[in-house]
Amino acid sequence: MTETTGGTGATERVADVLLLFTDGPRTLGVSRVSRELGLSKAVVHRILQSLTARGLIAYDPAGREYRLGPAAAALGSRALRDSDLRTAALPFLAELRDRLHETVTISAKVYGGRVYLDQVVGTHEITMSVELGRRFPLHAGSSGKCMLAHSDPDEVDRILGGELAALTAATPTDPDALRAELARIRETGYAASAGERQGDAGSVAVPVFGPGGLVGAVSVCGPRFRVTDEFVAATAPQLIDTADRITARLGGSAPARAVPTSTGRTS
Incomplete structure (x- = not known):
């Protein structure tokens, strides 16, 4: 700077x-x-x-x-209370948590990354919770990657051309591999992660859109041993439906996507 x-x-x-x-x-x-x-x-x-x-x-x-x-x-409390994205998402987060029993989150894209706005914690004895309000980079984890996949091409080039910090041993740091994964995310409509942002966690996420375009992402996350490839494949269609309903409530529209046929998961 x-x-x-x-x-x-x-x-x-x-x-x-x-x-x-x-x-x-x-x-x-x-x-x-x-x-x-x-x-x-x-x-x-x-x-x-x-x-x-x-x-x-x-x-x-x-x-x-x-x-x-x-x-x-x-300021943060007021921003959360007045967030249209959080307000629109919360009823759907609770509904999806009750079906899947894993933690469901809503994130917003912000300058330089994204932040968790809220979560509905899972019902398992061993479950996962996220840190609200902390800014995370877009290249690590399913929520960040699905936002990055639908970001402006110039922003994608800037991020992939800069330092891709390794938050864990599984964080993707190869720009060419990431670019290929972003293309898959745009095609299928969802992203998956296994230990990329937090080593013992797994997640699957889908972007949410408002009238002006991308605004955030909804995700399901849990301990890595439960968020298997099979779980991701079964969860992705439900999560896409949830994200589309939040998008509709916000007055946005989701881009066309292929029917999910693979996990799109990276280890």
Whole structure:
């Protein structure tokens, strides 16, 4: 990231600093933020001081680091409450969870990745839950991949041409293989994952569309030993139906897709 001048550049720097707190550790220091964003420490310190004064960031004097503050929590809570995608999806998530007994989630695409908006946790004794509000990259996991498959081609090129971080040993990091998988996802309408974002988890996901195009994804996820190829094959048609119903409620339309005939799964 290049430091720029003027109001727009300053606004972008503030936004990038805030968004950095949705990606990784609970607290960040000035040096870490400076290194991650390519900004001088003086600029980062001024931004953090301004955000702290407004409650968006809080300072931890013991560790001499910063974390998200109460005003950020209030913004997040309001955003969730007012999310059309979350509101439209929740009844369908519960219905699908009751049929499959696994955790069902709804994610939204955001700048630089995607976030889980909500979940309906499975009913098994051993089940899976996800971290709401944390930003995850689009190349890892079924929800991210199905969004990436339906993203603007320029965005796809930018992401595949950049660093594809390995979150686990199974995270896809080969751009050519990923490009081929994205084509399969567009054809079948769903994506599957086995340990790509979280090593012991598996999932299957389908994109959701609003009037302006792609808005997010609905997924079914669970422990990897239960999310088998057979489970994915049986679940994909039900998940496609659920995603299409959410899309219809939002006033969007899903692209044409082939009838699912294979899992499209990667290990």
